[in-house]
Amino acid sequence: MEKTRNKIKTGKGELAVKIVMYVIAGAFAILCLYPFFQVLISSFADEVTLVREGYKLIPSKFSLSAWRTLFADQTIVRAYGLTIGTTVIGTALCVLVTAMAAYALSGKKLKYRNFFNFIYYLTMLFSGGLTAYYIVVSKYLNLSDNLLVYILPFSFNVWNMFLLRNFFNDIPEEIIESAVLEGAGEWCTAFRIVLPLSLPALATVSLFTAVSFWNEWMTSMLFIHDEKYYLLQYIIIEMVDSISNKNVSGAPAGESQQIAVTFQLATAIATIGPIVLLYPFLQKYFVAGLRVGGVKG
Amino acid sequence: MEDKNNATGTRGVCVNRLKKNDFVKNAGRYSLLLPSLVFMIVFAYLPMFGIVMAFQDYDPIAGFFASDFNGFANFRFFFASGEWMQVTLNTLYLNALFILTGMLMSVFLAVIMSELQSKAFTRVSQTLMTLPNFVSWATVAMFSVAFLKADGIINSAIKLVGGTPIDFYSNPDVWVEVFVILRIWKSAGWNSIVYMAAILGIDKSIYEAATIDGASRVRCIFSITLPLIKNTVVLMTIMNIGSIFKGDFGMIYPFVGNNTELLYTTDVIDTYVLRALSTFPNYGETAAVGLYQSVMGFVFVIVSNALAKRYAPESAVF
Incomplete structure (x- = not known):
């Protein structure tokens, strides 16, 4: 009798704990989604109504004018194209260079591999600092106001190289050995055998790389002087700066409203970019790739 | 005759030594490292050398290879300002x-x-x-x-x-x-x-x-x-x-x-x-x-x- 009562009691307690856990997880997930939803739906609101009534879960009056203005805005459309271009070309080049180095240093074939590992690893620990980097790129390479500045400095990623190398290390030695016995050269082995066997890892690294190209802005700030060649993210940053700074400096309210609120919101949504739309479908690769990297820290 | 033998002998040693050198033996594999090494040297190691600027009265025209050194004057400014x-x-x-x-x-x-x-x-x-x-x-x-x-x-x-x-x-x-x-x-x-x-x-x-x-x-x-x-x-x-x-x-x-x-x-x-x-x-x-x-x-x-x-x-x- 005593025993059964205990059982029922714990059963109820367990159920309560279970419910609380679902509620917390669900609440945090909704909290993560809510800002996206609010900004997206408000970007379709009517400007005057939005300013008068404030933000609502469902705006009382809809309008497409913000998005129409956005698509007609030459600066933003051009920046969008430029950002897509640098992302595609940059990602392709960076993943290629990174994967080549990762394959070379994988396995135990190279006698001096630890020396190269060290050379690469050192750059993760110590850097020359922003100033020296700035001088090298602008003075010695003369890349200021040159679109290559968006791609060349980011053409190799040490962190991703080690991540890929760890992944390549897990490919059975016999597969590579047999390719070499068949007379395949190192380049052929790399591109015909090792890379095709590593598509999940390459997908992960490509997505990380693409996201970092898409989100890049400091290069525009430091090296580009012509507004025409700014990347999307830097245009957003300048917009935020002008909105938040004008509110502070006590400028008349009318002036700070020059950029329509709905237009700001539409721009913010547009800047998120196509990568995020792909993300839910590619999540399993991300997670798998992260675990591969986590094995060796 | 003896000389000739010696000559081929040393050449043989040279070739052997070359064959033993890992950079020659695995040249194909090492060559895959080249692109990343170039990017690495230019965008990571050259800036590391640029650290000397911290001890220079930097002249934009001369660059950091040729500017005059001024000791710790640059550090004095930052550490004296209180901003640090x-x-x-x-x-x-x-x-x-x-x-x-x-x-x-x-x-x-x-x-x-x-x-x-x-x-x-x-x-x-x-x-x-x-x-x-x-x-x-x-x-x-x-x-x-x-x-x-x-x-x-x-x-x-x-x-x-x-x-x-x-x-x-x-x-x-x-x-x-x-x-x-x-x-x-x-x-x-x-x-x-x-x-x-x-x-x-x-x-x-x-x-x-x-x-x-x-x-x-x-x-x-x-x-x-x-x-x-x-x-x-x-x-x-x-x-x-x-x-x-x-x-x-x-x-x-x-x-x-x-x-x-x-x-x-x-x-x-x-x-x-x-x-x-x-x-x-x-x-x-x-x-x-x-x-x-x-x-x-x-x-x-x-x-x-x-x-x-x-x-x-x-x-x-x-």
């Missing part, structure tokens, strides 16, 4: 808060997510939680305008419950909290994946044995899950401490920009250098600040690695 204390403390304080709150929240989420039994629910909520990680801070800064402005969502909510609205963009004191919250919103879900992986690796039979012995779920969390993922938590925290001297300008600059009213709490070493570089740069002085940061950062990496060796030997990086 401010930006150093801001950097360390903000990063320490990010590391601590981020770790607590990620572990908390990971434990909860791994206890859920519904696969579909877990997958959907994990997708939503990791989504913000892939959005840039610039976009988040733009979103925040809708939330933080005088007539924004947060102030509307405050007015609704009868509180006094907060003027976010001219009040530096609230930004520490704002950044901590935004940081959790953006990356706690993503960072929890590492801990979830660690929890998934725990032997299920331990939980079964504990349940048979009458342990509740909460008890299992505190007596099994948390002790068994301790190493992962220590490793991740130590890695983060290693970069505690790197201010997150990627996050801070998009929000603060050139808004001088917020600098008091939000200016970190990196934003200080970036602002100096984009306005009226004295390259020698900004290089000195950069060198100070690099050296301190390097010291922290070494220290945190020593800590790792001591407390979680298998997690030491080198």
Whole structure:
């Protein structure tokens, strides 16, 4: 009798704990989604109504004018194209260079591999600092106001190289050995055998790389002087700066409203970019790739 | 005749030596390293040499190979200004808060997510939680305008419950909290994946044995899950401490920009250098600040690695 009562009691307690856990997880997930939803739906609101009534879960009056203005805005459309271009070309080049180095240093074939590992690893620990980097790129390479500045400095990623190398290390030695016995050269082995066997890892690294190209802005700030060649993210940053700074400096309210609120919101949504739309479908690769990297820290 | 033999003999040795040289034997494999080595030397090692600028009266025309040295004059400027204390403390304080709150929240989420039994629910909520990680801070800064402005969502909510609205963009004191919250919103879900992986690796039979012995779920969390993922938590925290001297300008600059009213709490070493570089740069002085940061950062990496060796030997990086 005593025993059964205990059982029922714990059963109820367990159920309560279970419910609380679902509620917390669900609440945090909704909290993560809510800002996206609010900004997206408000970007379709009517400007005057939005300013008068404030933000609502469902705006009382809809309008497409913000998005129409956005698509007609030459600066933003051009920046969008430029950002897509640098992302595609940059990602392709960076993943290629990174994967080549990762394959070379994988396995135990190279006698001096630890020396190269060290050379690469050192750059993760110590850097020359922003100033020296700035001088090298602008003075010695003369890349200021040159679109290559968006791609060349980011053409190799040490962190991703080690991540890929760890992944390549897990490919059975016999597969590579047999390719070499068949007379395949190192380049052929790399591109015909090792890379095709590593598509999940390459997908992960490509997505990380693409996201970092898409989100890049400091290069525009430091090296580009012509507004025409700014990347999307830097245009957003300048917009935020002008909105938040004008509110502070006590400028008349009318002036700070020059950029329509709905237009700001539409721009913010547009800047998120196509990568995020792909993300839910590619999540399993991300997670798998992260675990591969986590094995060796 | 003898001479000739000798000649072929030495040539043979030479060829043998060449064959033994790994760079020759595995030339194909080494050649795959070439592109990355070039990028590495140009964009990482050449700037390292540029550190000499910190000790130079830098002349933009002569470059850092030919400018005159001026000893520690560049450092004197930064350390005499009093600003160095401010930006150093801001950097360390903000990063320490990010590391601590981020770790607590990620572990908390990971434990909860791994206890859920519904696969579909877990997958959907994990997708939503990791989504913000892939959005840039610039976009988040733009979103925040809708939330933080005088007539924004947060102030509307405050007015609704009868509180006094907060003027976010001219009040530096609230930004520490704002950044901590935004940081959790953006990356706690993503960072929890590492801990979830660690929890998934725990032997299920331990939980079964504990349940048979009458342990509740909460008890299992505190007596099994948390002790068994301790190493992962220590490793991740130590890695983060290693970069505690790197201010997150990627996050801070998009929000603060050139808004001088917020600098008091939000200016970190990196934003200080970036602002100096984009306005009226004295390259020698900004290089000195950069060198100070690099050296301190390097010291922290070494220290945190020593800590790792001591407390979680298998997690030491080198």
